[in-house]
Amino acid sequence: MARVLVVDDALFMRKVVSDAVAAGGHEVVGEAANGLEAVDRFKELRPDVTTLDITMPEKDGLTALREIIALDPGARVVMCSALGQESKVLEAMKAGAKYFVVKPFEESRLIAAVNKAIG
Amino acid sequence: MSSSYAEAQLHLAQATSRAVADVLTGLGVTVEVGKPALAPRGSNPLEILPMPGVMSKVAYIGGVAGGNVIATSVAGANVIAAAMGAGNDLAATELSDIAQSAFSEAANQMLASASAATAAVLGRGVEVDPPETTVLESIPDVNDVATPHVTRVSLTVAGETCLFVQLVPQSFVMRVSAALEESETFVFDDDDLDGPMLDSGWVHETPLRLDAELGSARLTADEVLGLRDGAVVVLDRAVDDPVELYVNGTPYGAGRLLLDGDEWAVMIEEILPQGDQLESEANETVNDDRVLDSVEESIEVDTEGSG
Numbered sequence: 001m002a003r004v005l006v007v008d009d010a011l012f013m014r015k016v017v018s019d020a021v022a023a024g025g026h027e028v029v030g031e032a033a034n035g036l037e038a039v040d041r042f043k044e045l046r047p048d049v050t051t052l053d054i055t056m057p058e059k060d061g062l063t064a065l066r067e068i069i070a071l072d073p074g075a076r077v078v079m080c081s082a083l084g085q086e087s088k089v090l091e092a093m094k095a096g097a098k099y100f101v102v103k104p105f106e107e108s109r110l111i112a113a114v115n116k117a118i119g
Numbered sequence: 120m121s122s123s124y125a126e127a128q129l130h131l132a133q134a135t136s137r138a139v140a141d142v143l144t145g146l147g148v149t150v151e152v153g154k155p156a157l158a159p160r161g162s163n164p165l166e167i168l169p170m171p172g173v174m175s176k177v178a179y180i181g182g183v184a185g186g187n188v189i190a191t192s193v194a195g196a197n198v199i200a201a202a203m204g205a206g207n208d209l210a211a212t213e214l215s216d217i218a219q220s221a222f223s224e225a226a227n228q229m230l231a232s233a234s235a236a237t238a239a240v241l242g243r244g245v246e247v248d249p250p251e252t253t254v255l256e257s258i259p260d261v262n263d264v265a266t267p268h269v270t271r272v273s274l275t276v277a278g279e280t281c282l283f284v285q286l287v288p289q290s291f292v293m294r295v296s297a298a299l300e301e302s303e304t305f306v307f308d309d310d311d312l313d314g315p316m317l318d319s320g321w322v323h324e325t326p327l328r329l330d331a332e333l334g335s336a337r338l339t340a341d342e343v344l345g346l347r348d349g350a351v352v353v354l355d356r357a358v359d360d361p362v363e364l365y366v367n368g369t370p371y372g373a374g375r376l377l378l379d380g381d382e383w384a385v386m387i388e389e390i391l392p393q394g395d396q397l398e399s400e401a402n403e404t405v406n407d408d409r410v411l412d413s414v415e416e417s418i419e420v421d422t423e424g425s426g
Contacts, residue, residue, distance in 0.1 A: 007247065010203055010227070012220035025185045041339070042329065055227070082231040093340045103228065104203075 001023040002118045003029040005047035007064070008080065009056040013103070017051050017080065017110060024111030035059025039067045042075070049117045051110070052097075054081040054088055062092060068097035076117040080105070127295035128287055129155045131240050136272035136283050138236035139189070139229045143276060146202040146225065151275040158269035164284045165190055165258050167273070172196075172255040173214060175226030177234070177247040183287040184265035186247065187233050189226045190255070195279030196222040214254060223252035233283070241294055261286065269293050287409050330372065331385050334389045361388055 004021045008014045008029055018028045030045045032038040036058045048070065054061035061079065068075050079097045081088060089100050099113040101115060129235035143150045164175070169192040178186035191199070193214055199213070200207050205221035207214075214222070227250050238245040253259075262269065266286040274281040334354030338346075346352070356362075361373040362385060368408040371381040 010224045012200075012203065012217055012224050014153050015217065016204070055231075057249050060249075082228045089340050090344065093344055102354070 002048040002114060003045070004114060005030045005032065005036075005041055005045055005050045006030040007041075007051060007056075007061070008053040009033050010053075011055065013080070020107040020110045021051070021114060023107060024114055026114060027040070035061060035064030035067075037046045038064045039071070040069050043071060046072070049076045049078060049114050051078045051080055051101075051114070054079060054092070062088065062095060065092060065095050065097055077115045078110070078117055082111075123296045124268070124292050125157055127292050128157060128268050128285075130344050131237065131287060131291065131295055132270035132272055132283075132285055133241050135187070135233040135236045135285065136274065138232040139272075139283050140230045140274060142225070142232050143199070143202075143274070143281075146199070148198065148202045155270050155272045155274070155275035157283075158271050161268060163258060163260055163262065164188075164269050164271040165261060165282060168192070168255075168258055168282055169194075169280055169281065170255060170386075171213075172258075173219065173222055173252065174255055175223055175250045175252040176231065176261065177230045177250045179197060179288065180246045183245075183288050183290065184263065185286040185291070186266075187230050187286070188284040189229055189260050189281065190284070191276065191281040192279055193254075195276050195281050198279055199225045199275045199281075219252065219254065223250065226250055226252060229283075233285075237291070241291060265351065274295075323403055328366070329371070331362045331376070331383075332365065333359075333362055 004026050006021065008017060008019045011033075014033070018031065021028050022028050026034045026049075026100050029047055030041045032041045032112060034056045036062075038050070038052060039059070052061045052065055052068075056064075065077055065079070068077060073096070075096070077096075077097045078099045078101060079088075079092045080101050080103055082103050084100050101113050136152055136155060140150045141153045145251070156308045163190075165172075171193045172190055173193060173196040174188060174190040176186055176188040181229070183292050193212065196214055197207055197209055197218055199210055200218035200221035201209055203221040203225050205215075207218035207221070230247065230250050234245050234247050261284060263286050264289050266288050266292075268287040268289065270285045270287060272283045274283060334356035336352050336354050362376055363370065364372045364374055364385065364387070370391055372387060372390040374387045374389075377386050
């Protein structure tokens with residue numbers, strides 16, 4: 001079981017991702033609604049896996065990803081993004097993300113990504 | 120406004136509204152897409168929106184004015200939220216927090232898809248701010264003095280009115296307009312427009328691109344990132360398999376690779392049933408490739424916000 005931090009600016013998506021993470025047998029240890037909160041919560045919680053939305057206010061997901069990787073080069077981050085942002089895949093992977101899930105996604109795909117991240 | 124500017128806006132509105140409708144259809148919602156319309160200067164493109172309503176909008180970034188708006192009634196937002204799986208009450212006359220968030224997420228996907236369609240029409244990337252979603256008690260004024268070009272498409276979503284409004288920057292209009300003027304064959308499926316229409320005679324002179332595909336491979340992003348000089352990627356074809364032929368990206372037949380002197384050649388072995396495919400490809404070529412080529416040429420004289 002992994003301790004997971006869920007980051008998304010949308011309350012609905014945090015619920016969707018948290019439900020999927022729990023259904024996969026993992027524990028949601030915290031949530032964040034923007035990139036700034038994400039980095040703070042990561043420092044505080046040191047989760048096994050972080051799911052990270054890309055388009056968020058305050059600080060976007062790619063910037064937060066780079067800061068999280070700078071804090072912990074071994075951080076396991078699963079990026080979640082909307083349709084039309086597939087071009088961000090390589091940018092995120094180069095920055096250190098482990099997996100990428102495009103919304104809308106099946107619950108099983110997100111669970112599989114979290115499972116692979118903790119490998 | 121010149122008719123070419125009008126055609127350019129409507130061309131863009133048609134492509135992007137289809138992208139928005141595709142997202143809704145993907146959610147399992149019934150959607151009817153109306154014809155794009157230009158909003159007269161000084162009018163409010165949301166004036167027909169039933170109240171109370173909900174609106175999500177994104178603004179272009181990177182020094183580009185304008186943006187896109189999705190707006191619907193509360194009833195329409197509840198339909199979309201339910202399709203997203205919010206578990207909300209369809210009969211509710213207000214939006215719950217979770218329903219508003221679910222609608223916002225759906226709007227995010229629609230607006231992202233619209234931005235991707237815009238980028239495809241322009242032939243360049245388009246970046247937008249994160250969307251803002253607002254519950255409306257009265258019709259807002261979304262007009263922006265920096266973007267005098269406004270289009271509106273009415274979508275009927277499970278019987279509810281949903282409006283897709285584009286605040287189109289002058290630079291976008293100039294790019295698409297210049298491209299369409301360069302193409303003498305642009306066809307817009309709106310009888311009200313006086314655009315140049317298709318003359319079937321020239322179609323047969325239209326250059327098409329034929330590609331021969333040796334094979335392909337599917338790699339993960341990790342594997343692609345790990346490729347280095349000298350790496351070998353095995354393709355999914357044996358050396359004696361036929362190569363597949365594509366005309367402007369559409370499957371057209373198969374053949375065998377030959378050497379013609381120092382150059383590769385293909386001996387055709389099979390032509391797929393095409394019907395009017397070739398003529399269709401010719402139309403696509405003019406409506407897309409030439410358009411985008413001339414768009415690129417027009418960039419140098421494009422002045423942001425000059426209109």
